[in-house]
Amino acid sequence: MTIPRVLRTGSFRLAALYALLFGLSTGLLFGIVYWIATDSLREQLRLSLDSELAALQEVAGGSGGLAPEIARRIASNGAQPFYYALQDAGGRQIAGDLPKLPEEPGLQRLVLPEALTERDRPGAPDEPETVLLVLARRLDDGRLLSVALDTFRMTEAQEAIVRAFAWAAAAGLMLALLGGVLLSQGFLRRIDELNRAIRVIMGGHLSERIQTGGSGDELEELGRNLNEMLDRLEASMEGLKQVSNDIAHDLRTPLSRLKQRLEAVQQEETASREDYEAAVSDALEQANTALATFSALLRIAQIESGSRRANFAELDLSALLDQLAMTYAPVAEDLDRSLAARIEPGIGLRGDRELLTQLFVNLIENALRHTPAGTRIELALARDGTDLLAEVSDDGPGIPAAEREKVFRRFYRLETSRSTPGSGLGLSLVGAVAALHGIEITVGDNRPGLKVVLRFPEAGAP
Structure with a gap:
């Protein structure tokens, strides 16, 4: 037999598990309530028997006869009558209507194999047997005085508790299963929508997107x-x-x-x-x-694969940029340009020294290659709170604002740079190295010229 799909979902199984846990907790609660209620009802019966027996003992100690008092009380019994028995020292019944006589004093439970009549048990259901709770005490003269109560009221309360918990457990189980089915149907609808979108995407439509409704789950x-x-x-x-x-x-x-x-x-x-x-x-x-x-x-x-992260180590970025500035200052002078450095000492970070060197070399050479004679280029490094900022700027012609976001594309070259040597991959490599190190890179206007700002995620001691 094939199990319906809705019953095989994880949400339904989870709901069924919660229903099982609810049933177990309800059973545990039922056991506690049943035990407490039964003990309380039994204690009430014992107190009633004790009170009735104490009243009869007072009569026995007085001038009146105990047997006539028992007969009077039997005749005036109410909705839940007491049963009485007075026995002599030999165990022979002297007075009372208790169907079965106890053999010794104390609190005891007597089971009668036959049911008492409706006249004897007003309002009690017809049952195959009767259970009496009997309290018997030995009087000073050796007689045994017993008082008993039918326990059918306690049995009714117990049955009511059982029925209440049975209905509550059944209703809770049904609601849990119904909720599981409804939850599973909603879950399946969303999973089907997810699978539909994935199938469309697998078919080559990468522009397809999964619908989100804002539920936050x-x-x-x-x-x-x-x-x-x-x-x-x-x-x-x-x-x-x-x-x-x-x-x-x-x-x-x-x-x-x-x-x-x-x-x-x-x-x-x-x-x-x-x-x-x-x-x-x-x-x-x-x-x-x-x-x-x-x-x-x-x-x-x-670089973009991230495999170079294995080469990360602590390095002194200030010393690295100082070295690049000293290396490229004569080159810039030979090209009729100037390179100035404004580097704060003692700034270190964790990264790939070779790649960071290549990043700044590409930025410096890019500025040297695409600016006219007389251009001033500046290399700067400074702390900015917990971050650090590095800049490569010039006062050359700059880049139009509409083109700045495109310069990191592979093979992208401005029209004014078509005649200069190069493949258009220098700034692409800069972008890849920056992404590997978590560097936020911004191309802006130096007024005049171009300013490339690199914000490193944190600054630490070398």
Whole structure:
């Protein structure tokens, strides 16, 4: 037999488990209440018997006869009558109507194999047997005086408690199972919607998103996380597509030029040795350019994979930037530019020294390459509360505001930079290294010129 799907869901099983726990707790509560109520009712019967017996003992100690008093009380019994018995020292009954005589004093339970009549038990149900609670005491003259009460009232209370808990347990179980079914149906609807969206996405529609209703539960959080993952996946796929197009576009020209150059030399009948050497030299230069591009792409991919985090170590960033400033200051001077440094000492952090060096080298060389003669470039590092800020700025032509968010794309180059050497991957590598180290990087206006601000997550001692 196939179990309905709604009964196989985790939510229904959880509801069934809660129903079972509710049933167990109800059973435990029933046992406690039943025991306390039974003990209380039994104690009330004992107190009634004790009070009645004490009253009869006072009569026995007085001038009146005990047997006539017992007969009078039997005749005037109310809705729940007492049963009496007076026995002599030999156990022979002298007076009373107790159907079964006790054999010794004390509180005891007598079971009669037959039911008392309705006349003897007014309002009591017909039952196959009768249970009496008897209290017997020995009088000073050796006689045994007994007083008894029918326990059917206590039995009725016990049965009422059992019925109440049975109905409560049944109602609670039914409500729990009904709630489990309703909860499971709602859960299945949301899971089906989730599976539908995933199937659409698996079909290649990466723009599909999982509907979230704002309930704030675990499935809502799962949907939001999946949507965020899909946003990143879609952006990665778009980036991959853009990279593929850019690679095809940027490598097609040098490879075509290389092919045309080699074919031209091959077809030229009067080509000299010098022509072949020039063609080979040009081919090597074009091949090196292509290989450098692929090497940069592989390096960026390696950085973005996060594998370089294994090389993180404590380093003195201030000393590193001081060294770069001293290295590139003569280079800038040779290019008719100036490089100034404003570096606060003693700033350290944890990172990959080689990659951070490459990051600042690319920023400095980018400023040297794309600014005119006479430009002033500045390299700065300072603490900003618990964070630290590094800046590479210049007073050159800068970058238009609309282009600043695009400069970290692979192969992206401004129109004004098309004539300068390069593959357009330098700032892409800067972005990858910054992401690896958790650095927030901002490209802004230096008024005039360009300012690249890097905010490191925390500053610590080297």
